[in-house]
Amino acid sequence: MTMQTVSLNMSYGGTQGVYRHASRETGTDMTFSVYVPPHTAGARLPVVWYLSGLTCTHANVTEKGEFRSACAALGLIFVAPDTSPRGEGVPGDRANAYDFGLGAGFYVDATQEPFARNYRMWSYITEELPKLVAENFPVDPNRQSILGHSMGGHGALTVALRHPGRYRAASAFAPIVAPSQVPWGIKALGGYLGDIRQAWRKHDTVALIEDGARVSDLLVDYGDADPFLTEQLRPELLQAACEKARIPLTLRRQPGYDHSYYFISTFMSDHLRWHAERLKG
Numbered sequence: 001m002t003m004q005t006v007s008l009n010m011s012y013g014g015t016q017g018v019y020r021h022a023s024r025e026t027g028t029d030m031t032f033s034v035y036v037p038p039h040t041a042g043a044r045l046p047v048v049w050y051l052s053g054l055t056c057t058h059a060n061v062t063e064k065g066e067f068r069s070a071c072a073a074l075g076l077i078f079v080a081p082d083t084s085p086r087g088e089g090v091p092g093d094r095a096n097a098y099d100f101g102l103g104a105g106f107y108v109d110a111t112q113e114p115f116a117r118n119y120r121m122w123s124y125i126t127e128e129l130p131k132l133v134a135e136n137f138p139v140d141p142n143r144q145s146i147l148g149h150s151m152g153g154h155g156a157l158t159v160a161l162r163h164p165g166r167y168r169a170a171s172a173f174a175p176i177v178a179p180s181q182v183p184w185g186i187k188a189l190g191g192y193l194g195d196i197r198q199a200w201r202k203h204d205t206v207a208l209i210e211d212g213a214r215v216s217d218l219l220v221d222y223g224d225a226d227p228f229l230t231e232q233l234r235p236e237l238l239q240a241a242c243e244k245a246r247i248p249l250t251l252r253r254q255p256g257y258d259h260s261y262y263f264i265s266t267f268m269s270d271h272l273r274w275h276a277e278r279l280k281g
């Protein structure tokens with residue numbers, strides 16, 4: 001699989017790159033970013049995947065996430081994919097809605113027309129992109145972890161729950177934890193997967209836990225000034241599901257913080273340290 005380098009900049013002794021490739025899964029060109037920390041030649045490094053939220057590309061976290069200093073200190077590779085296919089002929093123009101279509105792939109493989117050909121973000125994130133990254137960067141495939149924000153928090157938690165042997169840690173900023181029960185999720189899962197509630201459960205963190213999926217532990221931060229908290233995010237549903245399933249959950253309510261990258265960047269290094277602990281050795 002080939003890829004092109006869009007840009008490459010030195011940062012904290014490592015390199016921040018942006019790359020583009022032709023994706024088999026989405027049938028489009030896809031852009032993603034990778035930060036590689038300073039390392040000795042030949043070393044294989046742990047990799048942290050970051051899934052972004054509604055309206056984002058790779059660029060939001062790359063420019064505003066403030067992850068590079070911690071990644072350089074902790075020796076972590078940081079990968080930030082896009083949130084949907086884009087380009088000519090791809091349905092779901094954002095002019096119609098910010099919460100469905102372009103920038104809002106919800107990390108599922110769509111089964112409904114006209115989305116089924118291009119909106120294959122589940123397979124892209126879990127299969128195609130990991131292979132491309134492993135072929136082109138000094139990653140240790142046995143030391144991977146995943147985190148995300150909002151729609152990307154939903155993606156990170158569902159991907160981790162369905163691949164318990166692959167990701168050693170999972171965490172999220174203000175995740176959508178029960179998409180089957182909130183407006184953003186009902187719109188997206190219905191639009192991409194149709195009205196097949198059983199299929200939705202495989203893309204719903206709370207439902208996956210209810211159905212027996214497990215991870216060793218979770219870290220979740222949310223801000224109590226987040227405008228989406230009570231209608232879309234509903235962290236109390238995750239707390240109840242984890243308590244019932246006895247999954248250790250560190251759920252932190254951050255007073256005064258909202259949903260923005262000012263919030264994410266404040267707690268990014270905490271999350272990366274938490275991941276690094278679980279990616280040791």
Ligand SMILES: N[C@@H](CCC(=O)N[C@@H](CSC=O)C(=O)NCC(=O)O)C(=O)O
Binds near residue numbers: 052053056098259260
């Ligand atoms: N009306 C806003 C809503 C979009 C928004 O807040 N997007 C968040 C993620 S929300 C859940 O997935 C985001 O990360 N935005 C990008 C940023 O750089 O802050 C809008 O249309 O912008």
